[in-house]
Amino acid sequence: MLKRTKIIDVLNADQPMAEVLVKGWVKTKRDAKDFSFIELNDGSCLKNIQIIANNTLKNYNDVKKLTTGSSIAVTGALIESAGGKQKFEIKAGNIEIYGIAPEDYPLQKKGMSDEFLRTIAHLRPRTNKYGAAFRVRSRLSYAIHNFFQSRGFVYVHTPLITASDCEGAGEMFQVTTLDLKNPPKLPNGEIDYGKDFFGKEARLTVSGQLNGEMYACALGNIYTFGPTFRAENSNTQRHAAEFWMIEPEMAFADIYDDMDLAEDMVRYLVKDIMENCADDIELFAKFIDPTLKDTLQNIIDNGFARITYTEAIEIMQKSGKKFEYTPEYGIDLQTEHERFLAEEHFKRPVIVRDYPKEIKAFYMRLNDDGKTVAAMDVLVPRIGELIGGSQREERYELLQKRIVESGMDIANYDWYLDSRKYGTVPHAGFGLGFERMMMLVTGIANIRDTIPFPRTPKSIGF
């Protein structure tokens, strides 16, 4: 019994073969008088294999009815193509039809808008662009694991359901098994969460960081890589309600170790994708972002700029550029500021560190100046914030004070404080938005097109 060969392997063959079996979906068919050209794709690569279906096939009448999107198995000889645009083609000896795609098949043999394709998210991976995007997504995941595993980082699975109702990173989705139409009530009229599944209010996590820190303070260097949920009503090209995040955490590390790791990681990932997804990147460079390859090569070749928040403000003030929000010490960096720094001033990724403590999270380490914290953001052209990280506050009293100042319930953080109570160590980490990294390496402009079935406000189809 002949086994299926993937089209990528057929196309990469050194020489013709007497008999191969390929299976896939028809991309397009062109009929001649006595035979048909069929372009077949099985998702193993961007390219199609051309099938020559002669009218001597016993089911040629059925083969002639094949439409774009139909699925078939083809057995035949791999021969050198008589046509100009491909090395090999398959002269079919037998074609088995699995399923015809009826005339209402929505994918067409022409450019379709991303907005339209989002409405058929279940079929869009069959297009060239999305097939390429999701092959890259897989490779990028693999490369992330490679990067950390090769450096001895331990992969930790942090929980998705949490009782910490304020991790300081935005609105959260509630998780409950209570009957929302008729919830149990306390005498004072409030909902009795004691009767809920976990016996208290539960939510989907917005970050695995706090849990990750606990494992870093035991195993040394760790990373997480998993889904994250934000219930923010964000309607932008770079926010999703459900997205994937990578969060490394290093014990015995400071903010400079943190920046080094972030930069090494981004450059490693870009290089890996350039080397291993060359055809797919070529497609993105051709149809999506003509500057993509220069952008990526620039990241590989040049180190990231590094400045402090204070220097960033000064650079913008001296630039003479008119900003909608005037740069002055104390404000949070706006999108226009981030893009100015990365796109216009440095023309490459830039890491900004040491932000005023007022605009950053409670767990970030207070610097000796008493005004700033050891936070760092990696800003990249076009996307803005790719990575946000910090050295963590390891001093028990200071951390406790910051939790109280932030208005959070300290009772929920006793376990977190324990890591500072028992053998505390300096440590640091960051969060990388996986889909934002996808946007960087593919040039895809909208985060909704980098994740298979995107979840955004008012949108949870499929």
Add this chain to the structure above:
RNA sequence: UCCGACUUAGCUCAGCGGUAGAGCAAUCGGCUGUUAACCGAUUGGUCGUUGGUUCGAAUCCGACAGUCGGAGCCA
């Protein structure tokens, strides 16, 4: 959530007060070792929903919904 634009055939759009059009797709036929093939014909729409103005609304006004872009929040 705020600001703005948009919503007409399967897709991309035109029409902007007098009763709906193009290109592509699809279907049928022809032709050709073709390359998002080509040529011809055909099919296809209660113009987002809902109220109003008007003799008459796809077209003007309001509300609502959705989509997109920008902002905020952040990854």
